[in-house]
Structure formats: C-alpha cells, structure tokens
Amino acid sequence: MTEPETFPERRRGSGVKLVYDVLRDEILDLVLPPGSPIDEVQLAERFGMSRTPIREALVRLAGEGLVETLPNRSTMVANIDLLNLHTFFDALTLMYRVTTRLAATYHKPADLEILRAHQAKFSAAVEAQDALAMIASNRDLHAAIAEAGRNPYYLSLFVRLLDEGRRLLRLYYQSFNDRLPREYVDEHEAIIAAIEARDVKLCDRLAKAHADQIVRQIQKFISRDQRQQLTL
C-alpha cells in the first residue's frame, strides 16, 4: 500500500516543473511502465493542482518522446521499441565518441573536478553493487563530459539517448548482479585522463570501446531475456 504522498505548498510557476520532474523520473525508472495510460484528473488529484499544469508537463514530455498522446484519447507512456534498437545503439555510440572528443578539446579545469565527482559516485555505486545508482551516475558522468564539450546540440540528443538507455537498463538491471562491470570504472578513469591530456584520438578510441562494451552488455541482457521467454 502506498502512503498518500504530500507535496509542500509550492511557489507560483513551480507546478509544471514539479510534475515534469516527477513524471520523468517515474517513466525512466519504469515506475510507470511503457504503454501504461496516463489519466490527467488522476494526476491532478495526486499532485493537488489543476489539470492545466499537468497538461503542460505532459506536452513537454511528449516533446521529448517520453510520452505518446493520441488525439482525443488518453496519452500513454512511450513504448520501448526493441525492434529498432540498432538505431539507438548507432546514435548512442556516435554521441559517446563525439562528446568525448569535444571534451578533450574544449574542457576547462573546473570541468575535470565535476567529472571526477561523478566518477567517484559511480565507483561507490559499483562498490556497493547498487545497479540503479550505477545507471544514474554513469548517465550523469557522460552528460557532464558532453557539457564539457560545450555543444548544446550534441548535448540535448545525448541526454535523450542516455535517458532512453537508463530506461532500457532498468528493464534488465537484475542481470548486473552476476558479474560486476568493474571494468567500467577503469574505462571511465582512462577516458577522464585522456580528456585531461587533450588527446582527441585516444578519447575517440576509448569512447568507442566503452560504447561497444555497453551495447554488448545490453544485447546480452536482451538475448538472455528472449531465451527465457522462449522457454516459457
């Protein structure tokens, strides 16, 4: 049984952002499973506000593809398209490479501190075998690398891809338990060092290897899952 959540009295104008952030997290963490319908009045009651700010939050989520809205019909959480995953992997790999390369060129000293902070969190998550924290801090680290690259166009696409990946990993995160991807920690260290050294070619190579590793990991989850489905 879920205890009735209560939201503190909020400032004017903070309503949409609150709803947007909460719904976004719940979608990415699969608390709201893909394909599940979203009822506006229900959300309005839950957040204790009118339908108008709920609606605006849903429009924003639809703009990022996290929610699909059928005209005059209920809007629902976007499905995960497992059939066209290769387009996702392709774009993700390219963005890994491009953002890391740009970070090598355009980063400033302050950026490196941020990267190391994220890396510390990631390392701690691996140590604690907390798969969810790993997913989150991995995303934050690479988003920070993209910010150090200072190209807002790549950044926006990349965070969208990273979030989609977060949703995908959440789907299979149980599988993280059998073998700890401690290699990721070392790979991250190497990437950060290459960025600091401003070695563009090395960054590209490391980013590609890192991306391939993640793609393989996800594909392994999926194939295992499909085998399980077949045996049922």
Added chain:
Amino acid sequence: MTEPETFPERRRGSGVKLVYDVLRDEILDLVLPPGSPIDEVQLAERFGMSRTPIREALVRLAGEGLVETLPNRSTMVANIDLLNLHTFFDALTLMYRVTTRLAATYHKPADLEILRAHQAKFSAAVEAQDALAMIASNRDLHAAIAEAGRNPYYLSLFVRLLDEGRRLLRLYYQSFNDRLPREYVDEHEAIIAAIEARDVKLCDRLAKAHADQIVRQIQKFISRDQRQQLTL
C-alpha cells in the same frame, strides 16, 4: 497595413497544431524576429481562441528551442547565437554525413522518388532565382535523406539543425543574388546517385563537401555583414 487574417472553423484538437505551425513558420522566416516578445493574449485574439491552446503551442516551441520563456515574464523568440556558430556548423556537418551514409544503406526504392521530387523543386527554385524556395526545398531534400536513413534520433536533431539553418540563411538571403549556387544542384544530383548506388564512402565524402560548402557560404555572409556593420 496587414489585413486581418481569418481562420476557418476548426475541428476540436486542431487548435494547438495550427498555432504551433503558424508560429513556427513565422519564427523560421523571421517574420517574428529573434528576441521579440510574444504576448499570449494578443495571439489569443489573433487566432480567435483562448489562451490555453496558445500556451501549449508555446510550450512545444520552447521544447524545440525556438522560443525562450522566462518565469513569470514574457516569453520571447529565441535569439540566434552568432558567437557559438561553430557548434552549429560542427553538428550540422556531422548530421549531413551520418544521415547520407545511412540513406545509402537503408533506403528503399520509394525513397528515391521522394528525393528526386524534392531535388526537382530545388532545381526549379534555383532556376527561378527564388532564394526562399531554395532554402525551403534544400531543407526538405536533406530531411528526406535523413528519413531514408531511418534513424529517428538523427532525424530529430537534423531537422532542428536544418530549421536553425533556415533561420540563419533567411538573415542573409539577400546575398544569394550575386552568384547563383548552381553547384548545389549538381552536388545534390551526385549525392542522390551515390545513395542509389549504396556507396557509403562516396556518400560520406560528398556530404562532407556539401556541408563545407554551405558552411563557407554562411560564413561569407556573416563576415560580409560584420564588415558592413563596421563601416557604419
């Protein structure tokens, strides 16, 4: 004096899309110049509807970066950041290359007909020395190439970049008059032929050359414009 525009009675649910499309076009064509404030009640009167659908359209536009909204303050048309244009050129060039390469691999016969139709329009626009039509059909052609590549992630970033470019070219479109870029027609023909031949490496080379050409053209406009500003 602008004649009072009148909108036909619309179906339920078509309001936001209408407002979104009209505003988007006006922003991209610089009818609404960058930085100009947007008044909701004014738009509501103009479109003959309530503020609610206007608001949703603005939220969508804000999601695409075409409009910037300050809290509790007026929202305004997004500025063109001339200082960070290199990030735009970088992303544009990469997307030109990637989408053309993917089109070479994944296109189907029906796609080629669409490409040729757009190319015909572009050729006609060049013939007629209609700079605005050239800008629009050039954008449509490359968007169609991206669609033939069948990667929605690249497509969404690319159309955003192409639209931003449309706005940029509109700024300087007068300069198109002095020398007709008839080379573009030939370059487009070559690209389409390379896609049809499924020659990935050639597509990459042609796309890069094409992108470089466009970037140089825009930079020429800008430097010329800046020189004019200096002489004032």
Added chain:
DNA sequence: CGTCAGATTCTTGTCGACAAATAAAATGCA
C-alpha cells in the same frame, strides 16, 4: 535633479467548469 517607496497596470500561472469526442454499456432486434 536623482532616488527610492508605494501604488497601479499588465502579463502570466492556475483554477473550475463546460462541451466535444470517444469508449463503454445498455438496449433492441433478428
């Protein structure tokens, strides 16, 4: 003459309500 506080106007953010459109249920008929 400039500056600051208070009052006013103006724009936005939010609300409750109503009508259209669709889905679901109920009814009638073969």
Added chain:
DNA sequence: TGCATTTTATTTGTCGACAAGAATCTGACG
C-alpha cells in the same frame, strides 16, 4: 445467442476568470 444501434459515461480540449509577480508609473523626499 449474436449483432447492430442507441444511450450513458468517461476523458479530453477549450474557455473565461481570478490571483500572484513583475514592470511601470507616481510622487515624495533627500
């Protein structure tokens, strides 16, 4: 019982209104 059609119910799209902030104006005071 099965199917088509009407009726009901639910949910969305839109509206007009109100209140909170911000910007502007006004006037007093230094």
